[in-house]
Amino acid sequence: MNALDDVIDSLSRLPGIGKKSATRIAYHLLKNDRSVCLRLADDLSVLHEKIHPCKICGSYAEQEVCPVCSDPLRDRSVICVVEQPKDVQSIEAVREYRGLFHVLGGVIAPLEGIGPDQLRLSELVSRIHTEHISEVILATNPSVEGDTTALYIQKILKNLGVKITRLASGLPVGGDLEYADKLTLARSFRGRSVF
Amino acid sequence: MNALDDVIDSLSRLPGIGKKSATRIAYHLLKNDRSVCLRLADDLSVLHEKIHPCKICGSYAEQEVCPVCSDPLRDRSVICVVEQPKDVQSIEAVREYRGLFHVLGGVIAPLEGIGPDQLRLSELVSRIHTEHISEVILATNPSVEGDTTALYIQKILKNLGVKITRLASGLPVGGDLEYADKLTLARSFRGRSVF
Numbered sequence: 001m002n003a004l005d006d007v008i009d010s011l012s013r014l015p016g017i018g019k020k021s022a023t024r025i026a027y028h029l030l031k032n033d034r035s036v037c038l039r040l041a042d043d044l045s046v047l048h049e050k051i052h053p054c055k056i057c058g059s060y061a062e063q064e065v066c067p068v069c070s071d072p073l074r075d076r077s078v079i080c081v082v083e084q085p086k087d088v089q090s091i092e093a094v095r096e097y098r099g100l101f102h103v104l105g106g107v108i109a110p111l112e113g114i115g116p117d118q119l120r121l122s123e124l125v126s127r128i129h130t131e132h133i134s135e136v137i138l139a140t141n142p143s144v145e146g147d148t149t150a151l152y153i154q155k156i157l158k159n160l161g162v163k164i165t166r167l168a169s170g171l172p173v174g175g176d177l178e179y180a181d182k183l184t185l186a187r188s189f190r191g192r193s194v195f
Numbered sequence: 196m197n198a199l200d201d202v203i204d205s206l207s208r209l210p211g212i213g214k215k216s217a218t219r220i221a222y223h224l225l226k227n228d229r230s231v232c233l234r235l236a237d238d239l240s241v242l243h244e245k246i247h248p249c250k251i252c253g254s255y256a257e258q259e260v261c262p263v264c265s266d267p268l269r270d271r272s273v274i275c276v277v278e279q280p281k282d283v284q285s286i287e288a289v290r291e292y293r294g295l296f297h298v299l300g301g302v303i304a305p306l307e308g309i310g311p312d313q314l315r316l317s318e319l320v321s322r323i324h325t326e327h328i329s330e331v332i333l334a335t336n337p338s339v340e341g342d343t344t345a346l347y348i349q350k351i352l353k354n355l356g357v358k359i360t361r362l363a364s365g366l367p368v369g370g371d372l373e374y375a376d377k378l379t380l381a382r383s384f385r386g387r388s389v390f
Contacts, residue, residue, distance in 0.1 A: 002257040003238070003245035010235040014220045017212075025209045026242075027281040030255060034243040040205040043198070044236035047221075048229040050198035060225060062197045086222040 004030070056127075058103035058120050059088040068092070068101055075099040077134040081124065081153065083107050083141060091139065099137075102127065107145040108152055116152060124153070128160050135163040142169040142187075199225070251322075253298035253315050254283040263287070263296055270294040272329040276319065276348065278302050278336060286334065294332075297322065302340040303347055311347060319348070323355050330358040337364045337382075 004026055011022035029037045053059070054066035061067065068074060068088070078099030082088060088101050104119040127133065138153055140146035154164050170188035171180055180188070199221055206217035224232045248254065249261035256262065263269060263283070273294030277283055283296050299314040322328065333348055335341035349359050365383035366375055375383070 003242055004255055004257075006238045007242050010238045013231070014235075015223050016216050016219060021211050023281065023284065024211060027255075027279070027284075028210050029239070029242060030246055030280070036208070037239050037242055040202075040209075041236045041239035043201045043205045044224070044232050044239070047198055047202050047224060047232055051225055060199055060222075062199075084222070085225075086218065089218065089222075 053085070053103075057088075057101045058105060058123070059085040059101055073098075077132065078137065079124070079127065079131075079133050079135075080137040080139050082139045083146065083149075087139065097137075099135075100131075104140070104149070107140060107143075107149040109145050119149070121153065121156065125156065125160070128157065128162055133162055135165060138164065138166045142167075248280070248298070252283075252296045253300060253318070254280040254296055268293075272327065273332065274319070274322065274326075274328050274330075275332040275334050277334045278341065278344075282334065292332075294330075295326075299335070299344070302335055302338075302344040304340050314344070316348070316351065320351065320355070323352065323357055328357055330360060333359065333361045337362075 007026045007029070008019070008022045011017055011025055012019050014022075017025070029040075050062050051060050052062075052064075054061045054069055055064055056069040057066060059066050059068070063070070075098050079102050080091065080097060080099055081102045081104060082091070083104055083106060085103050088103065091097055091101075102120070102124050104121070104124075106114050106119055108114060108116055108119070124136075128136065136153075136157060138150040140149045150166055154166075157164055168191055169184070170191050171177070171184065177185065202221045202224070203214070203217045206212055206220055207214050209217075212220070224235075245257050246255045247257075247259075249256045249264055250259055251264040252261060254261050254263070258265070270293050274297050275286065275292060275294055276297045276299060277286070278299055278301060280298050283298065286292055286296075297315070297319050299316070299319075301309050301314055303309060303311055303314070319331075323331065331348075331352060333345040335344045345361055349361075352359055363386055364379070365386050366372070366379065372380065
C-alpha cells in the first residue's frame with residue numbers, strides 16, 4: 001500500500017465517491033500542481049478545528065453564534081426546524097426564508113436507536129419560551145421519519161401558543177404527473193390550494 | 196468565506212465533483228469523527244512528496260523504479276505503450292498482461308499544443324534499443340488523438356525490427372448491437388476474427 005493507494009482509499013470512503021472516482025481524483029491531483037493538493041489538505045486539516053455548532057440554533061459556524069442567529073435583519077419571530085446543518089445551507093441558498101433556524105441533529109428513527117431525547121427538542125422549547133416566537137415551520141424531510149418527527153414536535157408544541165406549520169409537499173416544479181410517485185401525487189391532492 | 200466554504204470550494208474543483216457533491220462531502224466530514232478528515236488531509240499532504248514518475252516507464256511509484264519495472268517475473272520482451280499513468284493501473288487491475296509499460300504522458304493533440312516532442316517518445320525508442328524488446332503494444336485510447344498517436348509511433352518504430360500491435364477495438368463484452376455507435380460497429384467488422 002503506497003501513498004497513492006492511501007489517497008485513493010481515503011477518498012473512496014467519502015459519500016458518493018466510489019473506487020473509480022477516487023482513482024480518477026488521485027491521479028488528477030498527482031498530475032496537477034502540488035499546491036492544489038496541499039491547499040485541499042490544509043483546508044481539511046483545519047475544518048474540525050474552526051467549524052463548530054452554533055450555540056443557539058445548532059447549525060455550523062466559525063463563531064460561537066452563527067451569522068443567521070446574529071443577523072439583526074432576520075425575522076426573529078419565526079423558527080424553521082430542520083434535521084441537519086446542511087438543510088440550513090439548502091434553505092439559505094434559496095433566499096426565500098428570512099427567519100431563524102433550529103437544527104434537530106437528526107430525526108426520530110427507532111430502528112437506528114434515535115429517540116426524541118437525542119434530538120435538540122428541549123432547546124427548541126426553551127427558545128420558544130424565551131425568544132417570543134410566533135411561528136414554528138417544521139421543515140423535516142417529507143419522509144416517514146421526517147413526517148413522524150414533525151408530528152411528534154407538533155404534539156409537544158401545540159399548547160405553547162405558537163402557530164405550527166409544515167412545508168408544502170406535492171409535485172416538484174417542472175415535474176410531470178406521469179412520473180410522480182403515488183404518495184407524492186396523493187399528497188398533492190390533499191394539499192391542493194384554491195386557484 | 197469560512198473554513199467550511201473553503202473545503203467545499205476545494206472539493207468542487209476535483210474532477211467529477213460538483214458543488215452539491217462537495218457540500219455533501221464537507222458536511223459528512225464535519226458530522227463524522229475528526230480523525231477521518233485528518234487522515235485524508237495527511238494522505239493528501241504527502242502525496243506529491245512520496246509519489247514520483249518511475250525513471251524507466253514513467254508511471255507513478257514511491258521508489259525510483261516502479262514495482263512493475265523492478266519485478267523479475269515480468270516478461271521483459273514486451274512493452275505496452277499507454278497515455279497516462281492511470282492507464283497502467285487500469286491494465287494491471289485486469290491481470291491479463293504480464294509485460295512492461297511505457298507511459299507517454301499524453302497524446303498528440305495539436306489543438307491543445309501537444310506535439311510528439313512533449314511525449315516520452317525518445318525514451319521509448321532508446322528502451323527498444325537497449326532492452327531487447329520484441330513486441331510493442333500500442334494501448335493509447337481508441338479516440339481520434341489516441342489513434343493518431345498510435346499511427347505516429349508505428350511510423351517511428353517500423354524500422355526498428357520490433358513487432359508492433361494495437362489493442363483490439365470493437366463491441367464491448369455484454370454490449371448490444373442495437374446500442375453500439377456506428378464507428379464501433381464498423382470497426383468490429385474490420386477487426387473480425389475467424390470463429
